[in-house]
Amino acid sequence: MKKTHAVTISLSSDIKKIGFFDSGIGGLSILNAVIKTHPAECIYVADTAYLPYGNKSKEVLIERGRVVTKLLQSYGIDTIVIACHTSSANCLETLKAEFPEVTYIDMLLPTIHAAAAATANNKVGVIATVGTINTHAHQKLFEKHAPETAVFEQACPKLVPLVESMTATPDERATALQEYLTPLQHQEVDTLILGCTHYAFLENDIRALAPELTLISAGGCIAPGITPTEQGPLTFLTSGEGDYSESIKQFLGTTSCTLKFEQF
Numbered sequence: 001m002k003k004t005h006a007v008t009i010s011l012s013s014d015i016k017k018i019g020f021f022d023s024g025i026g027g028l029s030i031l032n033a034v035i036k037t038h039p040a041e042c043i044y045v046a047d048t049a050y051l052p053y054g055n056k057s058k059e060v061l062i063e064r065g066r067v068v069t070k071l072l073q074s075y076g077i078d079t080i081v082i083a084c085h086t087s088s089a090n091c092l093e094t095l096k097a098e099f100p101e102v103t104y105i106d107m108l109l110p111t112i113h114a115a116a117a118a119t120a121n122n123k124v125g126v127i128a129t130v131g132t133i134n135t136h137a138h139q140k141l142f143e144k145h146a147p148e149t150a151v152f153e154q155a156c157p158k159l160v161p162l163v164e165s166m167t168a169t170p171d172e173r174a175t176a177l178q179e180y181l182t183p184l185q186h187q188e189v190d191t192l193i194l195g196c197t198h199y200a201f202l203e204n205d206i207r208a209l210a211p212e213l214t215l216i217s218a219g220g221c222i223a224p225g226i227t228p229t230e231q232g233p234l235t236f237l238t239s240g241e242g243d244y245s246e247s248i249k250q251f252l253g254t255t256s257c258t259l260k261f262e263q264f
Protein backbone atom coordinates (compact mmCIF):
# COMPACT_ATOMS: atom_id res chain seq x y z
CA MET A 1 0.00 0.00 0.00
CA LYS A 2 1.45 3.37 -1.01
CA LYS A 3 1.97 6.05 1.57
CA THR A 4 0.09 9.26 0.96
CA HIS A 5 1.87 12.56 0.68
CA ALA A 6 2.01 13.34 4.41
CA VAL A 7 4.49 16.19 4.70
CA THR A 8 3.87 19.56 3.13
CA ILE A 9 5.60 22.91 3.46
CA SER A 10 3.10 24.39 5.83
CA LEU A 11 2.95 28.02 6.94
CA SER A 12 0.31 29.25 9.33
CA SER A 13 -1.75 32.14 8.00
CA ASP A 14 -1.16 33.82 11.40
CA ILE A 15 2.47 34.49 10.44
CA LYS A 16 2.72 38.16 9.54
CA LYS A 17 6.25 38.20 8.09
CA ILE A 18 8.15 35.44 6.31
CA GLY A 19 11.82 35.50 5.31
CA PHE A 20 13.27 33.51 2.42
CA PHE A 21 16.80 32.93 1.29
CA ASP A 22 18.71 31.40 -1.57
CA SER A 23 21.93 32.11 -3.45
CA GLY A 24 19.99 33.84 -6.23
CA ILE A 25 16.70 33.63 -8.06
CA GLY A 26 16.00 29.91 -7.49
CA GLY A 27 14.05 30.48 -4.31
CA LEU A 28 11.63 32.71 -6.18
CA SER A 29 9.98 29.45 -7.28
CA ILE A 30 9.07 28.96 -3.61
CA LEU A 31 8.21 32.61 -2.93
CA ASN A 32 5.87 32.53 -5.96
CA ALA A 33 3.92 29.65 -4.48
CA VAL A 34 3.80 31.18 -0.98
CA ILE A 35 2.58 34.65 -1.94
CA LYS A 36 -0.37 33.13 -3.81
CA THR A 37 -1.55 31.34 -0.69
CA HIS A 38 -0.36 33.35 2.31
CA PRO A 39 -1.12 36.95 3.24
CA ALA A 40 2.20 37.65 4.98
CA GLU A 41 4.73 40.35 4.20
CA CYS A 42 7.74 38.64 2.61
CA ILE A 43 11.42 39.50 2.61
CA TYR A 44 13.58 37.60 0.12
CA VAL A 45 17.36 37.45 0.41
CA ALA A 46 19.33 36.57 -2.73
CA ASP A 47 22.88 36.02 -1.48
CA THR A 48 24.27 36.76 -4.92
CA ALA A 49 27.79 37.62 -3.72
CA TYR A 50 28.12 33.92 -2.85
CA LEU A 51 26.35 32.48 -5.91
CA PRO A 52 26.47 29.59 -6.64
CA TYR A 53 26.03 27.91 -3.27
CA GLY A 54 26.43 24.51 -4.93
CA ASN A 55 30.23 24.67 -5.04
CA LYS A 56 30.76 26.18 -1.54
CA SER A 57 32.00 24.27 1.51
CA LYS A 58 29.70 23.33 4.35
CA GLU A 59 31.50 25.90 6.57
CA VAL A 60 30.87 28.74 4.12
CA LEU A 61 27.24 27.73 3.68
CA ILE A 62 26.69 27.64 7.45
CA GLU A 63 28.31 31.05 7.87
CA ARG A 64 26.09 32.51 5.13
CA GLY A 65 23.10 30.94 6.86
CA ARG A 66 24.07 32.75 10.08
CA VAL A 67 24.59 36.10 8.33
CA VAL A 68 21.28 35.87 6.51
CA THR A 69 19.40 34.74 9.62
CA LYS A 70 20.69 37.76 11.59
CA LEU A 71 19.80 40.05 8.70
CA LEU A 72 16.23 38.70 8.54
CA GLN A 73 15.94 38.91 12.33
CA SER A 74 16.80 42.62 12.07
CA TYR A 75 13.62 42.92 9.94
CA GLY A 76 11.58 41.36 12.75
CA ILE A 77 11.35 37.93 11.12
CA ASP A 78 11.24 34.66 13.03
CA THR A 79 10.02 32.31 10.29
CA ILE A 80 12.60 31.59 7.60
CA VAL A 81 12.05 29.46 4.52
CA ILE A 82 15.40 28.06 3.44
CA ALA A 83 14.41 28.26 -0.23
CA CYS A 84 17.52 26.35 -1.21
CA HIS A 85 18.19 22.62 -1.13
CA THR A 86 21.96 23.11 -0.81
CA SER A 87 21.54 25.12 2.40
CA SER A 88 18.78 22.81 3.62
CA ALA A 89 21.13 19.83 3.20
CA ASN A 90 24.20 21.51 4.72
CA CYS A 91 22.99 24.02 7.32
CA LEU A 92 19.57 23.15 8.68
CA GLU A 93 20.63 21.30 11.81
CA THR A 94 23.34 23.84 12.76
CA LEU A 95 21.05 26.83 12.21
CA LYS A 96 18.24 25.23 14.20
CA ALA A 97 20.65 24.62 17.09
CA GLU A 98 22.17 28.11 16.98
CA PHE A 99 18.89 30.02 16.49
CA PRO A 100 16.28 28.08 18.49
CA GLU A 101 14.00 31.15 18.43
CA VAL A 102 13.70 30.89 14.62
CA THR A 103 11.34 28.50 12.81
CA TYR A 104 13.21 27.20 9.76
CA ILE A 105 11.32 25.59 6.91
CA ASP A 106 13.43 23.40 4.65
CA MET A 107 13.01 21.86 1.22
CA LEU A 108 14.07 18.24 1.66
CA LEU A 109 11.53 16.25 3.65
CA PRO A 110 8.42 17.43 1.75
CA THR A 111 9.93 16.50 -1.61
CA ILE A 112 11.01 13.09 -0.37
CA HIS A 113 7.53 12.25 0.88
CA ALA A 114 5.96 13.52 -2.33
CA ALA A 115 8.34 11.39 -4.43
CA ALA A 116 7.80 8.30 -2.29
CA ALA A 117 4.06 8.72 -2.76
CA ALA A 118 4.38 9.30 -6.51
CA THR A 119 6.72 6.50 -7.61
CA ALA A 120 5.11 3.35 -8.96
CA ASN A 121 8.32 1.33 -9.39
CA ASN A 122 10.13 2.61 -6.26
CA LYS A 123 12.93 4.14 -8.33
CA VAL A 124 13.45 7.84 -7.73
CA GLY A 125 16.05 10.13 -9.30
CA VAL A 126 17.38 13.27 -7.62
CA ILE A 127 19.03 16.08 -9.54
CA ALA A 128 20.76 18.67 -7.37
CA THR A 129 23.90 20.75 -6.91
CA VAL A 130 27.25 19.15 -6.13
CA GLY A 131 26.98 20.57 -2.60
CA THR A 132 23.66 18.81 -2.03
CA ILE A 133 24.61 15.49 -3.64
CA ASN A 134 27.84 15.32 -1.59
CA THR A 135 25.77 15.24 1.61
CA HIS A 136 23.59 12.34 0.33
CA ALA A 137 20.83 14.03 2.30
CA HIS A 138 18.11 12.64 0.00
CA GLN A 139 19.51 9.12 0.17
CA LYS A 140 19.59 9.28 3.98
CA LEU A 141 16.06 10.63 4.29
CA PHE A 142 14.70 7.96 1.94
CA GLU A 143 16.46 5.29 4.01
CA LYS A 144 14.68 6.65 7.08
CA HIS A 145 11.23 7.45 5.68
CA ALA A 146 10.79 5.25 2.59
CA PRO A 147 13.45 2.52 2.69
CA GLU A 148 11.79 0.56 -0.11
CA THR A 149 12.82 3.30 -2.57
CA ALA A 150 15.97 2.98 -4.70
CA VAL A 151 17.47 6.47 -5.01
CA PHE A 152 19.71 7.59 -7.87
CA GLU A 153 21.48 10.90 -7.26
CA GLN A 154 22.89 13.09 -10.02
CA ALA A 155 24.90 16.28 -9.49
CA CYS A 156 24.22 18.94 -12.15
CA PRO A 157 26.84 21.71 -11.87
CA LYS A 158 25.91 23.34 -15.21
CA LEU A 159 22.28 24.07 -14.42
CA VAL A 160 22.34 26.95 -11.89
CA PRO A 161 24.59 29.14 -14.10
CA LEU A 162 22.23 28.39 -17.01
CA VAL A 163 19.19 29.60 -15.07
CA GLU A 164 20.94 32.62 -13.58
CA SER A 165 22.41 33.82 -16.90
CA MET A 166 18.93 34.01 -18.45
CA THR A 167 20.58 33.97 -21.89
CA ALA A 168 20.79 30.22 -22.52
CA THR A 169 19.00 29.02 -25.65
CA PRO A 170 16.54 26.10 -25.52
CA ASP A 171 19.18 23.95 -27.27
CA GLU A 172 21.84 24.81 -24.69
CA ARG A 173 19.44 23.98 -21.88
CA ALA A 174 18.44 20.68 -23.54
CA THR A 175 22.07 19.62 -24.10
CA ALA A 176 23.03 20.25 -20.48
CA LEU A 177 19.91 18.58 -19.14
CA GLN A 178 20.18 15.51 -21.35
CA GLU A 179 23.67 14.79 -19.99
CA TYR A 180 22.21 14.61 -16.48
CA LEU A 181 18.92 12.90 -17.32
CA THR A 182 20.34 10.07 -19.45
CA PRO A 183 21.98 8.10 -16.57
CA LEU A 184 18.75 8.37 -14.56
CA GLN A 185 16.66 7.25 -17.53
CA HIS A 186 18.99 4.24 -17.90
CA GLN A 187 18.18 3.37 -14.28
CA GLU A 188 14.47 3.56 -15.24
CA VAL A 189 13.48 5.99 -12.51
CA ASP A 190 9.82 6.98 -12.89
CA THR A 191 9.95 9.99 -10.55
CA LEU A 192 12.45 12.85 -10.42
CA ILE A 193 13.05 15.25 -7.56
CA LEU A 194 14.14 18.69 -8.74
CA GLY A 195 16.49 18.98 -5.77
CA CYS A 196 17.46 22.61 -6.36
CA THR A 197 15.03 25.48 -6.39
CA HIS A 198 16.61 26.91 -9.56
CA TYR A 199 15.56 23.81 -11.51
CA ALA A 200 11.88 24.71 -11.18
CA PHE A 201 12.59 27.23 -13.94
CA LEU A 202 13.72 24.34 -16.18
CA GLU A 203 10.63 22.24 -15.57
CA ASN A 204 9.23 22.63 -19.09
CA ASP A 205 12.59 21.72 -20.62
CA ILE A 206 12.81 18.61 -18.43
CA ARG A 207 9.24 17.61 -19.29
CA ALA A 208 10.02 17.85 -23.00
CA LEU A 209 13.11 15.64 -22.66
CA ALA A 210 11.67 13.11 -20.21
CA PRO A 211 7.87 13.06 -20.50
CA GLU A 212 7.78 9.67 -18.76
CA LEU A 213 8.93 11.16 -15.44
CA THR A 214 6.78 12.50 -12.62
CA LEU A 215 8.49 15.70 -11.51
CA ILE A 216 8.56 16.72 -7.85
CA SER A 217 9.58 20.23 -6.88
CA ALA A 218 9.50 21.94 -3.49
CA GLY A 219 7.20 24.69 -4.82
CA GLY A 220 4.62 21.99 -5.55
CA CYS A 221 4.76 20.88 -1.90
CA ILE A 222 3.54 24.18 -0.45
CA ALA A 223 0.40 23.42 1.53
CA PRO A 224 -2.68 25.15 0.22
CA GLY A 225 -3.49 28.24 2.23
CA ILE A 226 -5.94 31.03 1.66
CA THR A 227 -5.92 33.36 -1.31
CA PRO A 228 -4.81 36.67 0.15
CA THR A 229 -7.12 39.59 -0.48
CA GLU A 230 -4.35 41.97 0.51
CA GLN A 231 -0.62 41.38 0.30
CA GLY A 232 2.13 43.12 2.23
CA PRO A 233 5.12 44.56 0.39
CA LEU A 234 7.78 42.26 -0.97
CA THR A 235 11.33 43.29 -0.16
CA PHE A 236 14.34 41.88 -2.01
CA LEU A 237 17.78 42.07 -0.45
CA THR A 238 20.85 41.14 -2.48
CA SER A 239 24.44 40.89 -1.31
CA GLY A 240 26.10 41.13 -4.73
CA GLU A 241 26.95 44.05 -6.94
CA GLY A 242 24.74 44.75 -9.90
CA ASP A 243 21.10 45.30 -10.48
CA TYR A 244 19.09 42.15 -9.86
CA SER A 245 15.72 43.85 -9.97
CA GLU A 246 14.95 43.04 -13.64
CA SER A 247 15.67 39.32 -13.33
CA ILE A 248 13.73 39.15 -10.07
CA LYS A 249 10.71 40.82 -11.71
CA GLN A 250 10.95 38.50 -14.69
CA PHE A 251 11.19 35.30 -12.64
CA LEU A 252 8.61 36.39 -10.11
CA GLY A 253 5.88 36.61 -12.73
CA THR A 254 2.92 38.85 -12.21
CA THR A 255 2.21 40.18 -8.76
CA SER A 256 0.30 43.14 -7.48
CA CYS A 257 2.64 43.45 -4.46
CA THR A 258 4.75 46.54 -3.94
CA LEU A 259 8.36 45.57 -4.67
CA LYS A 260 11.37 47.07 -2.89
CA PHE A 261 15.02 46.35 -3.75
CA GLU A 262 17.99 46.92 -1.45
CA GLN A 263 21.61 45.78 -1.21
CA PHE A 264 23.04 44.59 2.11
Ligand code: DGL
Nearest residue numbers: 026052053054085086197
Ligand atom coordinates in the same frame (compact mmCIF):
# COMPACT_ATOMS: atom_id res chain seq x y z
N1 DGL B 1 18.88 27.17 -5.46
C1 DGL B 1 19.80 26.55 -4.58
C2 DGL B 1 19.46 25.12 -4.28
O1 DGL B 1 18.29 24.85 -4.17
C3 DGL B 1 21.26 26.93 -4.73
C4 DGL B 1 21.89 26.68 -6.04
C5 DGL B 1 23.29 27.25 -6.14
O2 DGL B 1 23.48 28.44 -5.88
O3 DGL B 1 24.20 26.48 -6.50
O4 DGL B 1 20.28 24.26 -4.12
